[in-house]
Amino acid sequence: MSSAARLRDSTQILLPADAIDGLSADLTERFTLTVRREQTQVRIIGSPVEIKRASAFLARNGIPVE
Numbered sequence: 001m002s003s004a005a006r007l008r009d010s011t012q013i014l015l016p017a018d019a020i021d022g023l024s025a026d027l028t029e030r031f032t033l034t035v036r037r038e039q040t041q042v043r044i045i046g047s048p049v050e051i052k053r054a055s056a057f058l059a060r061n062g063i064p065v066e
Helices: 004-011 024-030 048-060
Strands: 012-016 034-037 041-045
Touching: 004 048, 012 048, 024 034, 024 048
Parallel strands: none
Antiparallel strands: 012 041, 034 041
């Protein structure tokens, strides 16, 4: 059985608020995601498949995703 933390990690990406400046529109156009801006971070939410694809896209654009 999956733990809640593991499921959460596979369905969201947390980054500093300014990390995706200039890429936010590309993310939402290319992938089925929700991008929520919070106080000091941005939360990218989607299915595990979309999060994996978005992570690869961000990495190709120089944004490290852990």
